[in-house]
Amino acid sequence: MITSYLRTAENAGCIITAAGDNLVLHDPSVLKNEHIETLKRYKQAILVNLRRQEEATKNGWIVYSYGEGFEKQVSTNSLVFLFQEKEGSFTVWRGTWRGDSFPKTEKVIIANVEFDEAFKRANNYANWFKEAFGKGGRR
Structure with missing residues (x-):
């Protein structure tokens, strides 16, 4: 589910990254309002996913x-x-x-x-x- 939200955002032209406890939307103007609301609703799960990726990269x-x-x-x-x-x-x-x-x-x-x-x-x-x-x- 979370991966599909990240994929949809990227396909629209918006990359999502984490900065501390915040999501950073790079070019949020390409997203529809309902997609932004979904991202807000699943913010914590998205942050967990992004932190996993960061931890994995740090570990090679x-x-x-x-x-x-x-x-x-x-x-x-x-x-x-x-x-x-x-x-x-x-x-x-x-x-x-x-x-x-x-x-x-x-x-x-x-x-x-x-x-x-x-x-x-x-x-x-x-x-x-x-x-x-x-x-x-x-x-």
């Missing part, structure tokens, strides 16, 4: 559009992903590639949990993996 994650997914490379061939499921929960998994378009191996780290738990587990797993197999190590 690539953020997919509107915080629906996150990616972190943990070795030459392995990536950890954190994706939002349809019902709003998150799943963390790792894939290892050997030059194919599909992962050679996959492992679900944790599934269907709140973002904070998923993010914590994803970071712990990424740190463990890098430590166990080396920064550029192969697995």
Whole structure:
């Protein structure tokens, strides 16, 4: 739901960012009044989403559009992903590639949990993996 509001605003030409406890609308004139009212109504949830994206970026994650997914490379061939499921929960998994378009191996780290738990587990797993197999190590 929140991602659709952010996407609608961006498609209209208005980027939304956070400044402390405030939403900053870059070119709000392109939004319809009902959209601005919706943004006001869901302000806290939007701020949470934007803070998640900021925290993930600080921790070396690539953020997919509107915080629906996150990616972190943990070795030459392995990536950890954190994706939002349809019902709003998150799943963390790792894939290892050997030059194919599909992962050679996959492992679900944790599934269907709140973002904070998923993010914590994803970071712990990424740190463990890098430590166990080396920064550029192969697995």
